[in-house]
Each structure stands twice: as structure tokens, then as C-alpha cells.
Amino acid sequence: MKTNQKPNGLEQAVLNADMNLLEAAFEQADDPQASLLSLTKGLDAAREKLGDYRASVAEFLLCVDVMRTGLERLKAFGPAPEDRQVVVIGVVQGDVHDLGKNIVAGVLEAYGYRVVDLGRDVSPMEFVEAVEKQGAAVLALSTMMSTPLEDMARTIQLCKNRLPHVKVLVGGAPLDQEVARNMGADGYAESAVGVPESLKKILQSTKTRASRVFVDYDKKLRVEETEAGTNPGEP
Amino acid sequence: MGTAAIWKRLVMGQAPPVGDIPGPVQDVLATLASARGKFSRLTSLERVLAATRHKEPDQVPVAPLVNAAARRITGVSFPDYSQKAEKAAEVFTASVDFVGGDFIVLLLDLSVEAADFGQEVVYPLNSTARPNYDNPLIKDVDGYATIKPVALNDSVRMKELVKLCQIMSRRMGFRTMVGGFVFGPLGVLSMMRGAEALFKDCLNHPKKVMTACEAITETLVEFAQAQCDAGMPAVAIDTLYASWNALPKKVWEEIEGPFAGQIAQAIRDKGALVGIHNCGHASYFDAQLRAMDATIMSFAHLPDDCATPKEMKEKYGDRLTFVGYVPTPLLVHGTPQEVMDESRRQIDVLGKDGGFVLAPGCEYPPNISLDSAFALIRAAEK
Structure with a gap:
């Protein structure tokens, strides 16, 4: 259960542009690959909302900021x-x-x-x-x-x-x-x-x-x- | 304003403050124009009056919005066009003489107001004036509190634009409808902060942004009213950020909506018509109308709540005169025939029963040939 919930927190953090949630979710994250996947899923969902006119560009910009912060945390685990x-x-x-x-x-x-x-x-x-x-x-x-x-x-x-x-x-x-x-x-x-x-x-x-x-x-x-x-x- | 002001303008040979003419009288005049239009060619003012009162004129009026693009007709440089009223007047006059059209809007560029608030502006030789984005006046969120109202008398560029309004009002007389233009408070702020930072600030620090909006609005009210006093029968407010490209609808309504409403009311108080210009994608017609109660809408894309132009006409056509919405890429890259085809398609859908002025979705691109502008004019001729 724990591993399923952690990525979800990251996904939600990006989708909702929530830096606090991002920090909290990372506190419990222990699988960089799963974390990266969740962040990407969050950004996919944010892009979908933008594409469907359910979110504005301003809101999307904040999602991208959270995503960037998340990626910074995972830098050491990603490809060089x-x-x-x-x-x-x-x-x-x-x-x-x-x-x-x-x-x-x-x-x-x-x-x-x-x-x-x-x-x-x-x-x-x-x-x-x-x-x-x-x-x-x-x-x-x-x-x-x-x-x-x-x-x-x-x-x-x-x-x-x-x-x-x-x-x-x-x-x-x-x-x-x-x-x-x-x-x-x-x-x-x-x-x-x-x-x-x-x-x-x-x-x-x-x-x-x-x-x-x-x-x-x-x-x-x-x-x-x-x-x-x-x-x-x-x- | 009132009857005296109407007569005064008429005696001077200038377009009267349309908003001060009682609606039923305007309707009678528009009906007469529409009837006359079935047998003879109308003047631009008659044509625009008929269209804005939702009567069919002899042909759909055209606003080619050939502003800076008309510079090349007389050889005026971009910096002179931006900074000297007489030179800008030469350009706008040339646009009417050479290209034609029924309606011009005295938009120079979007940095006019910001320059007077202290933003460093650059005046390139090959493009319209713009802020130096490497040196924004508002460098962080605390910078919003430093923005104070600027009196029109102490301004430079705004004062020149008012002078331009005076010149063009006298020069055009009854020949062509001339409208003024102000950039909304968030637009002015984006010139001094950068759009990206401003968007984030609107979501994260709305109160701070609103403090600056309040100060800017005080200036814009004076600026807009000065344009009306200079003879503008209509003034457009550019509320670009009331669109999907920018802010969520609710946020725009909270932050800029009330201030845009104040500017609109100030324009109405002078007897002028209120227009909105918004070339954003999926703009919020409903929210902008709630805030400004405008009668003219210049747009480049369908609003967020309409899937087709027909739906837009049904939903908003009874209270708005649409000004638009030939796409910029088509003007830049299309053949004159393609521009005419698209224009006629729009006239067919939006021109029925008046309420439509054919125009580009945004200012005619300043550095392209004028072929597409002629195509717009030709398309409207029956």
C-alpha cells in the first residue's frame, strides 16, 4: 500500500501545483523510478487539463514549476x-x-x-x-x-x-x-x-x-x- | 456630456459621443441608414452605426487595423510612429487614404502606458516599441507596492496618444469612425513585470497585484476619459489576460474585473461606447461582459463557451458587435484569394442582421505587405 500511495502523492502534487504536497510525498518516497513515473503522470494530467481548457496557462506554469522541483530532487537517479x-x-x-x-x-x-x-x-x-x-x-x-x-x-x-x-x-x-x-x-x-x-x-x-x-x-x-x-x- | 456635446461635435464636423444619443434615436438613424444602404453607398459612419445597432448596412464595415503597417506608405520610422503624435497621425491617415476601411483604432503598441509608469522601453528600427524585458520595472512581488498613479499631465507617451486622438478626430471628421485604446491594468503590469511572473503572482500573491492594479486604474481612467474628450466616440479596453492563454476565469474576475469595470464606466460617463479587445484563445466573453458591459468585442478566437461562430452569434450577438476575426497566420501567409474566402465565410455567419465588423483578430502585422488588407476591403464589397 505504502509504495502505491507515495507515487500518487507526487502525481497529485504536480497536478495540483502543490509544493508542500511534493515535499511531503518525497519524505516517504523510496523508489526514484516510481517517483519519476508519478511526476510524469502528474504532468500528463496537467497537460490534458490544459488541452481541454479546464486549466489556464497560469495554472499550468505552476504545475511545471512543481515538476521541475521534483526532477531536481531526482537528478542523481536519472540519466546523466x-x-x-x-x-x-x-x-x-x-x-x-x-x-x-x-x-x-x-x-x-x-x-x-x-x-x-x-x-x-x-x-x-x-x-x-x-x-x-x-x-x-x-x-x-x-x-x-x-x-x-x-x-x-x-x-x-x-x-x-x-x-x-x-x-x-x-x-x-x-x-x-x-x-x-x-x-x-x-x-x-x-x-x-x-x-x-x-x-x-x-x-x-x-x-x-x-x-x-x-x-x-x-x-x-x-x-x-x-x-x-x-x-x-x-x- | 449630453445634447450640447453632441451638437458641439457635429458643428465641429466630428463624430458625436454615440453613447449620449438615446438608444431609440440611434435605432431610427440606423434603420434609415440601413434602408438607404439598399439603394446607395453609405458613409463609413452610417455603416458602422447601422452595424452597431444590429441593422444590416450596405456592406459589412471593415476595420483593417492597418496601424504600424501603414508606416511604409509614407516612410515614417517605427520610433517616430511610436513617439510623435503628428507622425503617427500621418501613418493612420495614410492607412485610411491608401487602404481604406470604416473604422480605425488608435493603438500604437502595448508599451505606451507602461513607459509612463517608468518602465524602460526600447524603440527598434524594425519593429514596434516594447519594454526592455531584461530590465523589468517590477523585479519581485514587493515591487507591486511601489507603483503609484501617474497624472496624465506628467506623462509623455499617453499625452502624445491623446494628442493623436485630437488630430485624428479633427482630420477624419465624419469620414471614418476612430476609436481610442487603453491596455488594461494587468496588461500594463505584464509590460513591467513580464507575463510569466505576473501570471504566477496573480495565483500566489493576488492582493499585491491588485494594489498595483488600483494605482494603474486611477491613471487609466484619466487616460481613457482624455481620449473621449479628444473626440473618440469609442474606446477599447484590452483585457488580454481574461483568456485561457493566461488566467483562470475566476482569478481574472477577482483581480482585473473590478478595475476594468471602473475604466469602462469612466468611458460611458463621457458618452463613448466601450469596446473590448482580447486576442487570447478561448477568452471569457461572459466574465468580460459582466465586468465591463461593453457593446463591441474585438477578438481573434472563439470564446471559451462557444464551439462555433454560429453559436457565438446566437449567444452574444444580441448585445455585442463583433469585430474580427481573420487569423493572423492567414494574413501573413495566405493569398489574397484565401483571405477573401475566409472573410466572406465570416461575413456569411456573423454579418446577418448587422452586429459585425470584419477585421483581423489582432493588429494587422506591421511588417507584411498590404495585400491582405486590400483583400479584407474587397471581401466586404458586395
């Missing part, structure tokens, strides 16, 4: 940082709205990725250099404005031309699935609700949306859809 898949994330050049990016970064961390957050107003070259340096599998780009879309496209172009094995995920108010596709991104995340699934899906796919992206003379993006090779660094 170097064993986790790396996601480089940031808001593209020309934009400083980072709320959506912060939520997505928090969710991805909670689901076991090592997230390298470059912050706001990040240039295409900074993104690509960080991806290369960190050996990232995914580049996640965000913008809430239409102004930086050209820079987002340039970032994707640069990344695809230089690091074709890296998957690019985009999200933000001026985007939708089709726009993301036309820009050459591998995936589109409408909100934090579905981002773990979107990421998993693009990582499982051996295809990249494009290995080469061009900007034509009329400034329209032309995407050559090809099946790229796997990451040279991967077996």
Missing part, C-alpha cells in the same frame, strides 16, 4: 545529462516574447530532454552554432510575431544546409502546420500540450522535411523534400 537527447530552444531574432518558449522548455525538461535555452532575440548563426556545439538532435524555434518569420526561415535554412540530420520544430502565433511545413520545419507544435508527442514523432522519423531549403529570387521559400541520412554521429 550527456545521455539525454539535447534540444536547443530559443525565440528567433527580432522577437522577445518568451512565455511560450519557456513553457515548452519546461515541459521538455520534464520529459527527460536536456534543454539548452538560448533565450530571446537569437540570431540564426547563434542557433546553428549552439546546435553544433551541443550535439543537439532538435532545434526548437519560437516566435509570437510575424516580423521575425524571415529570420526563422533563415535559421531553418542555415540549420538544414549545415546540419541536415537535425530536426527542426517550430511554434508560435503566426504559424500553423502548413506554414511550418512550407518553411522547411520538420514539425509544428501548436502549444505545450502536444509538444512531447510532436517531438517524439519527428525524432522517430528517419525523414527530415528537407535537407536543402532555398530562398528564391521572389523571396518565396522553396523546399526540396528529401530523405536525409541519419545523424552521422549516431550508430
Whole structure:
């Protein structure tokens, strides 16, 4: 009974964004794996509530905070940082709205990725250099404005031309699935609700949306859809 | 305000404070306009009046919300547009002359009020003004207590915006309906604290947030009334955080609702119409109406309690004029034909019996071509 109740406390702590309950539940927790599972279940439930409009973004932010605190406690038991898949994330050049990016970064961390957050107003070259340096599998780009879309496209172009094995995920108010596709991104995340699934899906796919992206003379993006090779660094 | 104010404005060739005209008189005027619209082309004011009184005009009015995007027509820089009333007036005038439309809203950017409370604002050359988010004025929860009301006379950007209202009211006359704009107290706070921190503070320290809201509201009441005095027949209050993207409904009603209500009442006291702008997802129409009793709702997404635009029209159509809701991604990436198709779909559902102004869900994106704006105008023409 004891072991069944402990994870439940952690699950509830995340779902209800209750730091006190989290501390109390950890007092009795003795199985790190079960604890991690419970925390994740709690965040799954919180995402579901957010997706069903039963919880607001503000409430979800507090759930993510509790989840992060919980993960910090379990840090010693989880995979080493170097064993986790790396996601480089940031808001593209020309934009400083980072709320959506912060939520997505928090969710991805909670689901076991090592997230390298470059912050706001990040240039295409900074993104690509960080991806290369960190050996990232995914580049996640965000913008809430239409102004930086050209820079987002340039970032994707640069990344695809230089690091074709890296998957690019985009999200933000001026985007939708089709726009993301036309820009050459591998995936589109409408909100934090579905981002773990979107990421998993693009990582499982051996295809990249494009290995080469061009900007034509009329400034329209032309995407050559090809099946790229796997990451040279991967077996 | 009253009859004298109405006549004074009419004599000056400006739109009168619509709210001061008795409802039955407005209905008669709107009915006459609607009838005339069946045979001839209406003026923008007639068209908007008919639509807001829920009569069918000659065509659905359009508010393309081409604000900063019209800068390029005359070559005004972003910083000048944000900070100089005369330059901003050039831009808004160009938007009417070049693009057209029946209704303009004098929204410059969302940092106007915050700048006057002391928030550091940056004025990029290639984008609208914004706070320096690396240097928020409110750095922790105790910072809310330091926010004090700012007198309009001591302000800089708010005063310029009032000046813009005066210029545009005189310049547009009866030609096009011009509306004012204020960011709600939580919006102003988000510019000085950052949205993420503000959301958490609203849940964890609501009283502290409300202390600052009270001080800000005192200023916003004066600001909104000054816009009315400057000739605005309608003023929109932006209560963005009354939506799923932000706060729970109950929390919004407790924290911002009463203050938004005070601002709305101050606008009504001046005889102007109260509008709401909320481009959030699943916004709380019901809660916002309870708080502000507005007659105009500018929106980008369906409210939380409606699954379809038809349901929204049935539920709120008798008391609200909808302003919206062509999606931003479509304006940015769609062809003019796609924009027209979507606009006509919305007109079919929401335009019947008036009560609808075709518009983007939010300000027209400042750096895209004006093709989509022309498509909006064309879509409304019968």
C-alpha cells in the first residue's frame, strides 16, 4: 500500500501545483523510478487539463514549476545529462516574447530532454552554432510575431544546409502546420500540450522535411523534400 | 456630456459621443441608414452605426487595423510612429487614404502606458516599441507596492496618444469612425513585470497585484476619459489576460474585473461606447461582459463557451458587435484569394442582421505587405 500511495502523492502534487504536497510525498518516497513515473503522470494530467481548457496557462506554469522541483530532487537517479537527447530552444531574432518558449522548455525538461535555452532575440548563426556545439538532435524555434518569420526561415535554412540530420520544430502565433511545413520545419507544435508527442514523432522519423531549403529570387521559400541520412554521429 | 456635446461635435464636423444619443434615436438613424444602404453607398459612419445597432448596412464595415503597417506608405520610422503624435497621425491617415476601411483604432503598441509608469522601453528600427524585458520595472512581488498613479499631465507617451486622438478626430471628421485604446491594468503590469511572473503572482500573491492594479486604474481612467474628450466616440479596453492563454476565469474576475469595470464606466460617463479587445484563445466573453458591459468585442478566437461562430452569434450577438476575426497566420501567409474566402465565410455567419465588423483578430502585422488588407476591403464589397 505504502509504495502505491507515495507515487500518487507526487502525481497529485504536480497536478495540483502543490509544493508542500511534493515535499511531503518525497519524505516517504523510496523508489526514484516510481517517483519519476508519478511526476510524469502528474504532468500528463496537467497537460490534458490544459488541452481541454479546464486549466489556464497560469495554472499550468505552476504545475511545471512543481515538476521541475521534483526532477531536481531526482537528478542523481536519472540519466546523466550527456545521455539525454539535447534540444536547443530559443525565440528567433527580432522577437522577445518568451512565455511560450519557456513553457515548452519546461515541459521538455520534464520529459527527460536536456534543454539548452538560448533565450530571446537569437540570431540564426547563434542557433546553428549552439546546435553544433551541443550535439543537439532538435532545434526548437519560437516566435509570437510575424516580423521575425524571415529570420526563422533563415535559421531553418542555415540549420538544414549545415546540419541536415537535425530536426527542426517550430511554434508560435503566426504559424500553423502548413506554414511550418512550407518553411522547411520538420514539425509544428501548436502549444505545450502536444509538444512531447510532436517531438517524439519527428525524432522517430528517419525523414527530415528537407535537407536543402532555398530562398528564391521572389523571396518565396522553396523546399526540396528529401530523405536525409541519419545523424552521422549516431550508430 | 449630453445634447450640447453632441451638437458641439457635429458643428465641429466630428463624430458625436454615440453613447449620449438615446438608444431609440440611434435605432431610427440606423434603420434609415440601413434602408438607404439598399439603394446607395453609405458613409463609413452610417455603416458602422447601422452595424452597431444590429441593422444590416450596405456592406459589412471593415476595420483593417492597418496601424504600424501603414508606416511604409509614407516612410515614417517605427520610433517616430511610436513617439510623435503628428507622425503617427500621418501613418493612420495614410492607412485610411491608401487602404481604406470604416473604422480605425488608435493603438500604437502595448508599451505606451507602461513607459509612463517608468518602465524602460526600447524603440527598434524594425519593429514596434516594447519594454526592455531584461530590465523589468517590477523585479519581485514587493515591487507591486511601489507603483503609484501617474497624472496624465506628467506623462509623455499617453499625452502624445491623446494628442493623436485630437488630430485624428479633427482630420477624419465624419469620414471614418476612430476609436481610442487603453491596455488594461494587468496588461500594463505584464509590460513591467513580464507575463510569466505576473501570471504566477496573480495565483500566489493576488492582493499585491491588485494594489498595483488600483494605482494603474486611477491613471487609466484619466487616460481613457482624455481620449473621449479628444473626440473618440469609442474606446477599447484590452483585457488580454481574461483568456485561457493566461488566467483562470475566476482569478481574472477577482483581480482585473473590478478595475476594468471602473475604466469602462469612466468611458460611458463621457458618452463613448466601450469596446473590448482580447486576442487570447478561448477568452471569457461572459466574465468580460459582466465586468465591463461593453457593446463591441474585438477578438481573434472563439470564446471559451462557444464551439462555433454560429453559436457565438446566437449567444452574444444580441448585445455585442463583433469585430474580427481573420487569423493572423492567414494574413501573413495566405493569398489574397484565401483571405477573401475566409472573410466572406465570416461575413456569411456573423454579418446577418448587422452586429459585425470584419477585421483581423489582432493588429494587422506591421511588417507584411498590404495585400491582405486590400483583400479584407474587397471581401466586404458586395
